[in-house]
Amino acid sequence: MPILDFINITYVSAAVLIIGSIGIIALPKPIDKVIMFTLLQGGFLGMVAAAKYLDVAMAVALFDPISTVILLIGITKLDEIRKKKQKQQSQEEGILA
């Protein structure tokens, strides 16, 4: 079966990467984007593993959670600021009304 030849680590991770990147661009919510970003990183890890550079894969694996956590912290903080601003705005409008 020629199709089965395509199910190796390189092709699968290529597919995952492309799905992840489309997901990041297409999904509107930041949290969803972060989830798709993990997919992207997973695909990249697969690629590095296919290239047999174990130490690089290790570093990638270590940095993945760091990027994700940094993004999460940023998003939560930003979300909070935006909510607070909205509240203030609506309060001000309420006073005006």
Add this chain to the structure above:
Amino acid sequence: MSASVLVPNVVSPVVVSLYLPAIFTGLFAGLIGLLAITYQKNDLHTLILTDIVGVAMLIIVAAVGTDLAESLILPGLVVELAEILAISEILMSREMRKLGKTVELVPLPLNLDMEILDTAPTFIAILLIAYGAFLSGFTGGAIAGGGILFYVLSKMTRGVPFNIWEGVAGVSGIAWCLWLIGFILFFIAPDYWLLALFLAAFGIFIKVTFKVGLIGVLGREEFKKDKE
């Protein structure tokens, strides 16, 4: 292991055949980024978009595909990183001055009860710093620095004394001097090349690590200051 596997006479045909596609990719990405900057009115967005221009630069340099090209990528990376840092700081300072100090918002507690922030940092940071120390040089510095950054960002409480800051800056200055001594030693006394190598590698390592750690301190001021 034959010598041609170690170092060939000419660049391999694979790299030659990939050169044009890679260059076109780089030019294309650069073009898109530049056009976007042309239409962009928001300064913050311009700053983010210059990241893409930097990516284009890295691709064009990497496409040469020799060991020399690889060692030229590292300066490019460092320059990008350094400039983004300095310019974002200037942008913030400018906006602050423009708005005056009245805009400070009422601090609200930030609830970040993520499991990963309690258990992971120490472990990941130790792993990264150990690995970075093993690697040494720029790479090691970036990796160990990433570890410190992460640890500082997620663990410690707020407040960085002025003195500590200056101390850290001093250490990295000394590291830079170590590196310079190593560099000069290579040419003045080639017999001590091993010592020079170690001075250089660890000088750079310490320098980059501490600098990256500083970013973590800067970042903590942002994200953690409401937790006091």
Add this chain to the structure above:
Amino acid sequence: MAISKIKTQITFLLLVKIKMNLMANILLNVLAAFLVGSVLFGLQRKIIARIQMRPGPPIIQHLLHTFKFFIKETVFPKTAAMPFYIVITIILCAIWVAAVIVGPVTEGSLLILFAIFAIHKIVEHNAGSSSGSPYGKLSCVRAVFSAAAEVPLFAVLLIIYLQTGTMNLSDIIAYQDSNGALLFSIPLAAMMFFVLILSKAYYYSPLNITMGKDLVSGFETEHFGMLRGFMMISESIAWYMLLWIFLTVFIGGLTPIGYIVGMVVITGLISLIDATTPILNPNHSVMTQVTLAFIGIVGSIILIFYL
């Protein structure tokens, strides 16, 4: 043994003689540059005055002015950036003496002359801003602004190189001896260089925004006494050197009389333009130069490669 000793002694003496000759040559050239430059400035003033139906000062007025400043009291503003404020005049003097050495004396590389011109611009900024006076500061900002005039300058350099294949003044003169004056083969480059000279003209130039009359004396406003005297000497040398470069590069090896005639003609032409045109808005002055440079570059490249 003895013979070799004598030989070394002779070579040493010869070297000393060459050095002495060189020194004398330099001194003579610097002196000539200063005198001719000052008189040319006076001439410029005279011509402008005559066009404006005024009697005008005598032709040696600029020279007298220069000497007069040396017997005046030298005062330093309290707000000045101290060593800098003084050293800058010395630097100005030094670079133009260096220009004379590279130019008429040794006929060295054209690139060095342009480097000297670049440093002259720096001195303009610095003399302007180091005093703390708002006039000087404004002149400094304008000098930076008019740095766009670098573009025609470097374009001229490139075009000359494309045409002759060398940067050495002696080689350029030799090239013109065999192939005819560059003025006719690359006229647009000559035009650009002329615009550059025009932008450096001392009195009422439409392009010289750093010395516009709205800024009193531009970057020199706060320099008095000796310092001002030195600055005026260097400016005279600078004017002489600019004209010298123009004549040498575009017309070729002239006799001293030829140089004097050429300089008087160019000065006359520039005075005519100065007297009849208003000073431009800084921004427009700069962009005029850039636009002219653009035309000059494109035109010259077409002329060189397609004709």
Add this chain to the structure above:
Amino acid sequence: MDFTTLGGQFLGTIPLGDIVLYFTTFNLFMFVSALVFTAIIAMSKTESQIEADFGTLKDKEKKVSKAEFKIRRFLAIICGLATAGAMITGDVFDYTLFVALIGIVNIGIVAAVKEIDVLEAAFQYGIIAMIASLPLFAGAAFILASSGTISLLEIINIPTTTMMFFGSILLFIGVAGETGVAPFFATKAELFRTAGSPFLVIIHLSSLLIIVRTIEILLIINKPF
């Protein structure tokens, strides 16, 4: 084709591994003048800028504070040294790095001021400097890819190809962006409105000298004959 047609007498080289610094009369002159300026700047005080106040007869004095003075002097000295280095280096990539260093230090010299307009100009200048790192390094990479070397002492013997020409155009644009010459001068003129002239002058000194040197490098890379 050799260095003597461009810069006069060839005076010697300083080899540091693959990077070879070389001196001609021209390079030496520029090197020395950059160093002289740096030395003077290191010694100078700043001026205090006097402006008239609106509405009263009083003057307004703008001074540079002590902390600001220190950092700006430090950066100005670094900038001067970098300029001096760029004058004598014989390696294209090394040269681009010098230019990048000058770019970032220039931003730093004005980043320490308090005027919003000047900060705005510094920011825009910074953005240009960042964009310019693309043509700068890419130009060097193109020259490397087509000629196989980035040492000027070797390139001078290699016939010019179209790709090298393209690379050198990119290099020129990069230098123009990093140092802020015409027609991108407007940001730089704004920078000069603040007090502290000795440090500001190094910004422009570096860019002018760099441009003169770039002309030399472009002529070394592109041999029209």
Add this chain to the structure above:
Amino acid sequence: MRLGRIWNKLATPKRIPRVFSVILAIVLLAGFIVPLTYNDQQLYPRPAPQLQISEQDPLAPYDRGGVPLKEPGIVKAQYPQYAPMEGMVTGYLSPIAILVGNTTLYFGTSIYSSPGGLIDEILYYSRGFDTVLESTILMMAFVIASWVALHFTMRRRED
């Protein structure tokens, strides 16, 4: 006057980066047309991608031969005459690196980026001056950023 107005517009700081990027974009467009020919006679060439790792070389992808502290590795530098210890840095492996290299096949990158190895030879020795500059660039950027941060952005209440 039209031209005057255009000139005025060009001189606004905010517009300059945009003008610059337009010009650069036009030049980059020319890059698609220019004939780009890659010269395969390069300095420091490297084997074909993945060649060393598929030959089960424990030091892949940076193995350039040489015996630690005894025999230099193979390096094709620009000026071998200016680098008396050429190849020694490439051939050097730290004791830990030798240990790691004997245990596993897939740690070549780590081994060769600990002191020694080809990239270190280029970065610290044959092109060491570049590294001086780039670390200076990094240092200057941090000096600027931390100075601005310390004096302006962080101490908001003072000043």
Add this chain to the structure above:
Amino acid sequence: MLDVYVWFYTGVLLVIIGSIGTVAGPGVRDPLVRTLNTEIPAIGVSLIFLTYNHTIALLTFIGATAIITMILLRAIVRLEEMGAEL
């Protein structure tokens, strides 16, 4: 050997998709979204580095990307908090 081409062209694809997405993707007027999108070309570049076996550069790049993301996020949060209108 085919693997090399797969890595390379996936990288190229990611760079192109990513840069277009960053420039004109949905919702990029939000700086946060734009910063997240720049991660895609970063991964693309990493793949290109992998193709050429620039592994040390790759390691450094991975570290640097995380740091750049952090710097950009910091700027975004801070500016948003100030309510700056750029």
